[in-house]
Amino acid sequence: EGVDAGAQLAAVPADAAGAATGLGGSVFAGVEGGVGTLPGAVADAVRAAGGEILLNAPVTALRRTGATGWQVVSGDRVLTADAVVLATPAGPAAALLAEHAPAAACELGAIEYASMALVTLAFRRSEMPDLTGSGFLVPPVDGHTIKASTFSSRKWRWVADAAPDLFVLRTSVGRHGEEEQIHREDADLVAASLKDLAAATGLGARPVATTVTRWPGGLPQYPIGHLARVARIREAVAGLPGLRIAGAAYDGVGVPACVASAHRAADEIIATSETAAPGAGHSS
Ligand SMILES: Cc1cc2nc3c(=O)[nH]c(=O)nc-3n(C[C@H](O)[C@H](O)[C@H](O)COP(=O)(O)OP(=O)(O)OC[C@H]3O[C@@H](n4cnc5c(N)ncnc54)[C@H](O)[C@@H]3O)c2cc1C
Missing domain, CATH: 3.50.50.60 (FAD/NAD(P)-binding domain)
Known part of the structure; x- marks a missing residue:
C-alpha cells in the first residue's frame, strides 16, 4: 500500500x-x-x-x-x-x-515455460536501410530462427536520443520447445539474426556492437x-x-x-x- x-x-x-x-x-x-x-x-x-x-x-x-x-x-x-x-x-x-x-x-x-534469448545489435545509422514501423513478428511456418525483431531506435525516442549516430535493434530467439536455441554460441545467434534480418528487411550492414541476453524459463506458456x-x-x-x-x-x-x-x-x-x-x- x-x-x-x-x-x-x-x-x-x-x-x-x-x-x-x-x-x-x-x-x-x-x-x-x-x-x-x-x-x-x-x-x-x-x-x-x-x-x-x-x-x-x-x-x-x-x-x-x-x-x-x-x-x-x-x-x-x-x-x-x-x-x-x-x-x-x-x-x-x-x-x-x-x-x-x-x-x-x-x-x-x-x-510449461519457454526459454528465449535477446540479441541486441547496434549499427551505424548511415548504413541502415529505411525501416518502417516498430519491428516485426515471424510466424513459425516461415522456418526462420528469429521469432521477432524490435527496431528499438524507431520504437523508443530515448534510445535514438541516447545514440543518434547509431541504430539499435533487437531480435528474439527461442520458441516454446526450442530450448536448444538459447544454448547456441553468441556469435552463432548474431549470425542467424543478421541472416534473418537481411531476408526480412534487406539489411546488409555489419553491427558495430552486439550483446546476447538469455532468459532461461522466462516465459510461461498458456495452452x-x-x-x-x-x-x-x-x-x-x-x-x-x-x-x-x-x-x-x-x-x-x-x-x-x-x-x-x-x-x-x-x-x-x-x-x-x-x-x-x-x-x-x-x-x-
Ligand atoms: C525477454 C523478455 C522480454 C519481455 N518483454 C516484455 C515487454 O516488453 N513487456 C511486458 O509487459 N512484458 C515483457 N516480458 C514479460 C514480463 O517481463 C514477465 O512476464 C514478468 O516480468 C514476470 O514477472 P514475475 O514477477 O511474475 O516473475 P519474475 O520476474 O520471473 O520473478 C520471479 C522471481 O521469483 C524469484 N524466485 C524463484 N524461486 C524463488 C524462491 N524459491 N524463493 C524466492 N524467490 C524465488 C526469481 O528469482 C525471480 O526474481 C518479457 C519477458 C522476457 C523473458
Missing part, C-alpha cells in the same frame, strides 16, 4: 507504434532508460516505505504457524509472516505449496485450458489463510498483468484478514 514506484520513473509512449496502428495513440508504453529500471525503482520505494528486501535468499519451505500465520524458510533464516504473496514462477511455487495445497501444486507443476487451470489453482490456494499467488504464470505474462495479479493477491489478503479480525475468529 502506498508504494508508488511509477512516480520516480518517466513513462514514455512508443514513437513508431502509434503511427503503425493509425489510431493516434501508441499501443506500447515503456520506461525511459528501459523497463529494466522498474525493479530497482520498486525496490527503492519498498525500502523507503520501511520494507526490507533479502537478495540471494531463495525460499526453501513454507510452514503454517497456528491458524493464520506462516514461516518462510530461506536457508538458516526463518521469517515469521502474517501473510505471504507467492510471486515465484510456477515451478518453485509448486514445490513450496506441495505440502499445503497439493492440488494447486500439481496444476502449477504442469505449467487452451489455462484459465480453467488458474481458476483451480486459485480455488485450492483460497483454502490457505494469508497466502495468495501472483505473477506471470496466471493472468498474463506482460508486466501490467503481473502487477494486477499482485494487487489482486494483496487485496484478497487484506479482505480476508479483515474478516478474520480480532473476535471474528473466536468461538466459545
Whole structure:
C-alpha cells in the first residue's frame, strides 16, 4: 500500500507504434532508460516505505504457524509472516505449496515455460536501410530462427536520443520447445539474426556492437485450458489463510498483468484478514 514506484520513473509512449496502428495513440508504453529500471525503482520505494528486501535468499519451505500465520524458510533464516504473496514462477511455487495445497501444486507443476534469448545489435545509422514501423513478428511456418525483431531506435525516442549516430535493434530467439536455441554460441545467434534480418528487411550492414541476453524459463506458456487451470489453482490456494499467488504464470505474462495479479493477491489478503479480525475468529 502506498508504494508508488511509477512516480520516480518517466513513462514514455512508443514513437513508431502509434503511427503503425493509425489510431493516434501508441499501443506500447515503456520506461525511459528501459523497463529494466522498474525493479530497482520498486525496490527503492519498498525500502523507503520501511520494507526490507533479502537478495540471494531463495525460499526453501513454507510452514503454517497456528491458524493464520506462516514461516518462510530461506536457508538458516526463518521469517515469521502474517501473510505471504507467492510471486515465484510456477515451478518453485509448486514445490513450496506441495505440502499445503497439493492440488494447486500439481496444476502449477504442469505449467510449461519457454526459454528465449535477446540479441541486441547496434549499427551505424548511415548504413541502415529505411525501416518502417516498430519491428516485426515471424510466424513459425516461415522456418526462420528469429521469432521477432524490435527496431528499438524507431520504437523508443530515448534510445535514438541516447545514440543518434547509431541504430539499435533487437531480435528474439527461442520458441516454446526450442530450448536448444538459447544454448547456441553468441556469435552463432548474431549470425542467424543478421541472416534473418537481411531476408526480412534487406539489411546488409555489419553491427558495430552486439550483446546476447538469455532468459532461461522466462516465459510461461498458456495452452487452451489455462484459465480453467488458474481458476483451480486459485480455488485450492483460497483454502490457505494469508497466502495468495501472483505473477506471470496466471493472468498474463506482460508486466501490467503481473502487477494486477499482485494487487489482486494483496487485496484478497487484506479482505480476508479483515474478516478474520480480532473476535471474528473466536468461538466459545
Ligand atoms: C525477454 C523478455 C522480454 C519481455 N518483454 C516484455 C515487454 O516488453 N513487456 C511486458 O509487459 N512484458 C515483457 N516480458 C514479460 C514480463 O517481463 C514477465 O512476464 C514478468 O516480468 C514476470 O514477472 P514475475 O514477477 O511474475 O516473475 P519474475 O520476474 O520471473 O520473478 C520471479 C522471481 O521469483 C524469484 N524466485 C524463484 N524461486 C524463488 C524462491 N524459491 N524463493 C524466492 N524467490 C524465488 C526469481 O528469482 C525471480 O526474481 C518479457 C519477458 C522476457 C523473458
